[in-house]
Amino acid sequence: MNIVVIASLVPDLVEELEIGPNGTALDTAWLRMVINEFDDHAIEQAILLKEKNNAHVTVLAIDQDGIDEVLYTAAAKDANRLVKLVGEFEEGFNSHALARAFAEAIKDFAPDLILIGVQAHTNIDGAVGPLLASMLNMPYVGYISGVNLTDGAATIRKEYPGGLIGEMKVNLPAVLGIQASEQPPRYVAVSKVRQAMKTATIDEQDVAVLDQSGGLAVSRMFKPEVTGGATMITGSEDEIAAKLVDLFKEIGAL
Amino acid sequence: MTDIAVQQNVRVSRQFFSSLYELDEGERFKACLQCATCSGACPFGYLMEYPPGRLISYLRADLFDQVLKSDTIWLCVSCYACTQVCPSKIPVTAGLMTRVKEELLLAGNVPNELQDALMNTQRYGNPLGESPRKRADWTTGLDFEVPILAKSRQPVDVLWFVGDYPSYHPRIQGITKKVALLLNKLGINFGILGPEENSDGDSQRLAGENGLFESMAEKNGKTFSKYDFKEIITTDPHAYNAIKNEYPKLGIKYPVKHYTEFLAERIDALKPFLKGNGQLKVAYHDPCYLGRVNGVFDEPRALLTAIPGVELVEMSHHKTNSLCCGGGGGGMWLDGFQWEKGHVRMSEWRVKEAVAAGAEILAVACPYEPPRFEDATKTVAGAEKLLVKDIAELLVDAMK
Numbered sequence: 001m002n003i004v005v006i007a008s009l010v011p012d013l014v015e016e017l018e019i020g021p022n023g024t025a026l027d028t029a030w031l032r033m034v035i036n037e038f039d040d041h042a043i044e045q046a047i048l049l050k051e052k053n054n055a056h057v058t059v060l061a062i063d064q065d066g067i068d069e070v071l072y073t074a075a076a077k078d079a080n081r082l083v084k085l086v087g088e089f090e091e092g093f094n095s096h097a098l099a100r101a102f103a104e105a106i107k108d109f110a111p112d113l114i115l116i117g118v119q120a121h122t123n124i125d126g127a128v129g130p131l132l133a134s135m136l137n138m139p140y141v142g143y144i145s146g147v148n149l150t151d152g153a154a155t156i157r158k159e160y161p162g163g164l165i166g167e168m169k170v171n172l173p174a175v176l177g178i179q180a181s182e183q184p185p186r187y188v189a190v191s192k193v194r195q196a197m198k199t200a201t202i203d204e205q206d207v208a209v210l211d212q213s214g215g216l217a218v219s220r221m222f223k224p225e226v227t228g229g230a231t232m233i234t235g236s237e238d239e240i241a242a243k244l245v246d247l248f249k250e251i252g253a254l
Numbered sequence: 255m256t257d258i259a260v261q262q263n264v265r266v267s268r269q270f271f272s273s274l275y276e277l278d279e280g281e282r283f284k285a286c287l288q289c290a291t292c293s294g295a296c297p298f299g300y301l302m303e304y305p306p307g308r309l310i311s312y313l314r315a316d317l318f319d320q321v322l323k324s325d326t327i328w329l330c331v332s333c334y335a336c337t338q339v340c341p342s343k344i345p346v347t348a349g350l351m352t353r354v355k356e357e358l359l360l361a362g363n364v365p366n367e368l369q370d371a372l373m374n375t376q377r378y379g380n381p382l383g384e385s386p387r388k389r390a391d392w393t394t395g396l397d398f399e400v401p402i403l404a405k406s407r408q409p410v411d412v413l414w415f416v417g418d419y420p421s422y423h424p425r426i427q428g429i430t431k432k433v434a435l436l437l438n439k440l441g442i443n444f445g446i447l448g449p450e451e452n453s454d455g456d457s458q459r460l461a462g463e464n465g466l467f468e469s470m471a472e473k474n475g476k477t478f479s480k481y482d483f484k485e486i487i488t489t490d491p492h493a494y495n496a497i498k499n500e501y502p503k504l505g506i507k508y509p510v511k512h513y514t515e516f517l518a519e520r521i522d523a524l525k526p527f528l529k530g531n532g533q534l535k536v537a538y539h540d541p542c543y544l545g546r547v548n549g550v551f552d553e554p555r556a557l558l559t560a561i562p563g564v565e566l567v568e569m570s571h572h573k574t575n576s577l578c579c580g581g582g583g584g585g586m587w588l589d590g591f592q593w594e595k596g597h598v599r600m601s602e603w604r605v606k607e608a609v610a611a612g613a614e615i616l617a618v619a620c621p622y623e624p625p626r627f628e629d630a631t632k633t634v635a636g637a638e639k640l641l642v643k644d645i646a647e648l649l650v651d652a653m654k
Binding site for chain 2: 012014015016030032034184186187188189190191192193194
C-alpha cells in the first residue's frame, strides 16, 4: 500500500497580513509561513494508516521557505520518504500549477491513495485535491474525517453540513481531501525532529516549467472596507421582491 | 506473559534506571529508603497511580513498562515538594519526574492541551501562540520609553528578560508595566529584547521537552551575546531558574536576579516613594521556583513590609513548605487534564489557606499565579473579597 501525502505552507494568521505594493498579492516581506492545518491532518491520517496497514508513506511538497522542517517533522512521525519539488518559483504558484506539478511527480510513485488537506486559505482558484484527481483520472472525495483501508478500496467518512456524516466506499487509487484526521496531529519532540534532520533525506525533483494556466488573475486585493449601514427591506415576499427589483434597477444591476 | 516480553520489560526498566544514575546526584537513587515521604508531600500524589516513591519501587522491580502506560505522571507540577523532603536527598523532581515525562513525551503519551503549548513554543517562541513580533506590544501606553536593545544599540546596566506571560497575558501585562514603572522610577539603565526574546523554556523542560528547552536556550543565548549589559533580571521565577541554573550547563552564563531580589537591593531608594494604602493584611505566596528551588524567601517579604500599613500574615504552607499554584512543570497547560483526573484545583486550596490566614490580599511574584488565584477567588466560598496582587502592583499602588 503506497500512500502519498501532499503538504504545503500557507501564511500564518498569527501575524497581521499586509498587502504588497502591487496591490494584488500579500506582502511577503513579513509573512510567516506555517503548514496548512488540513495538510497536517492529512499527514497524521497517513501515519495512522501506516500503523494500521503497514503502508509506505511518501510526503510530497513544493519548495517553500520552511518546508524542510515540515518534511523532517513528518519523517520524525515515521513517514518513509520525503520528496520536494524544486524550481524557479519566484512568482508563486496557484492551485492549477500546483496540481500539475504534483500530478507529474506522483505518476512515478504508483500511489494507491493520495491524501491532501481539503483546502488551504491560499486556494484562490480552487482546492488542489480535485484538480489533481482530474489530472490523474482518479476519483476524488473531500471533507474526509476517517479512512479505513480494505482490499483495493477505502471506506471513508465524509462530513456534511449540519453535523451529518456519510460513510462510503471508494475504489483505489483515489484522492481524498482530508478535513480532520481520526486523532489530532501528534506532537513530536524537538529531539526527534533533530534526529530526523540527521538521518532522513529529502529527494529533490526538478519542475521544469510551472504552468499557471486555468487560474485566476487577481485584479485587486484589499482589506474589508467599512461602508454605510445596511438597509433592511421589510414587507411580504411579493413586496420585498418588488422593492429588490427597484433597487437593482436603481444601482444599475438590471 | 512470555519470557521474551519479560526480558524486554526488564531491559526497559534497567535502561531507564541506569540513565538516572548519569544525572546530577543520580547515584542517590540507589539510596531510596522507600519511606514515601515524597509521595505524601506531593500535592497531587494521592491522584497519581505512580507517585515518586512507588515509581522508584516499580523501577527496582523491573516494571517500568507499567509506569509508561499510565498518564497520571502529567499531574506532577514540578514543585520540588518531594525533593525538599527526601531524607536521602534524591533529585526526585529534576531527575525522576522530569525524565519519566520525557519518556512519555517521546512515546507520544502527551495530553493534547500540553501539545498545543509545546507546538506554540516551537513555532512562535512562546507557549501562548502569540506573534513574536508583538512581544513588546505591552509597552504601549507607558509615558516613558522602554528601550528595545535591537533598536537602541546602547549598552545598559540591566537586561530585563520580560518572559512569556508578562509579555502577552492581558492580566499580567498590567504587572509588567508596573515593573517597568518601578525600574524607571529608580532610574535604572535597562533594556529589553522585545521580538528577539524567546521563551525561557524552563516549564517546557520540566514537562519533559528537553530538546525544545535547549533550542529556546540556544536562541536566547545567541541574542544575549549580541548586547552589552551587566546583569539580567527576570519577571518570571521560571526564567530566573532557567538562566541561573540550567543555561550555564549549555555554556550560557550571566549573572541573574529575580526582580524582587533586584528591588530589595534598592529598598532604601524605593522607601521614600512608598506612602502606603492604609492598613492591609497581606499573605505572600512563595513561588516554587523563587522560594523552594532557589531560596529567595526574604527579599519579597522585605519589599512587602517596606510598604507602610502592610501586615504580613503567613499561610499554613509557606517558605520551603509552600504550595504550588498548580501551574508548574507544564501544569499551566494542563488545567483540563488536572480537572479531569481529580476534580480539584490547587489554586483553590491555596486561596482557602489565604482566607484562613485572614489575608485581604494574596501577594504573588510569579506571572503564572494571578489568573489562577483570581479564578479560584471566584469559586471558593469566603474568598470573594480576597485580592490577588503581584508585589510590583502593591509597590506602585503604595506610591499614589
